[in-house]
Amino acid sequence: MNGATVWLTGPPSAGKPAIARALAERLRPGRRLDEVRAHLSPGLGFSREDRVDNVRRTGWLAHVLTRNGVPAVVPVIAPHADTRRQVRAAHETAGTPRLEVHVATPLDACAERDVKGLHARQAGGGLSGLTSADDSYEPPEEAELVLDTRVRPPAESAAQVHALPRERGLA
């Protein structure tokens, strides 16, 4: 698992953090996940430009950790295909594999869960810029793994993700 960055991409409320937490618990029981955005990108908002910057910084951090043997599990929306490609290319240039996992919960199921109440705020006119609506989520075309969280609980998804690097000969 140390041999590759695992990036969980998917729309809001798709279930990324739950899978990441379950995976982290498998890898290092009792260890918390680091809150990257709060520390690396405190001044950034959710405009397209700021999101791109945040994803790039997070991708760079993941690559530094991975090439030093620290498992990097990144549950970040990363809505734009071109930014995800840049992060992948930066990893490849450094000789560090990056595996993309698409947490492919359908948008209507995400809206129904609405974990942070964002869809409701948007429907009420109190929010704009929500990924998958104003600023659409671009699904990956070349993900190494696609998960449907409607049919699989987080712990099972985490087990699938955990097995991925080994299946690819990277761990």
Add this chain to the structure above:
Amino acid sequence: MNGATVWLTGPPSAGKPAIARALAERLRPGRRLDEVRAHLSPGLGFSREDRVDNVRRTGWLAHVLTRNGVPAVVPVIAPHADTRRQVRAAHETAGTPRLEVHVATPLDACAERDVKGLHARQAGGGLSGLTSADDSYEPPEEAELVLDTRVRPPAESAAQVHALPRERGLA
């Protein structure tokens, strides 16, 4: 050496990167150092506020690496005592030691070396904001090690820094 972040603080041209490179070569021969500022803080300049942000981000990254067992050697001016204290406090809160090494080359010797030609540009009026002149460097009062690079070549300084965590019972 994995047990603590080692922060090399000192004015420009004091010789921090040379010591960091020599230390990195002792720790992991052939491995390059990562260029943090270019990746984490591409939009930041050299104002007081931007420097504080850059030092905080770099400190956070160092703490994540250190607590994951990756040696973090940070050759960054970090001119302000209060920001260095914040980084130290954040490390302590996380239970991650941070050792401060003061690369205490006297300012006149730094100006004479003028590695990047910055002092010359400032003297000619083409630059402002240079640490140790416009925006003065605040020497640490509680550094774990003080190095004078006029009397000691980088490789020897690196050996002293390398020994430090063990002397403190941290490696």
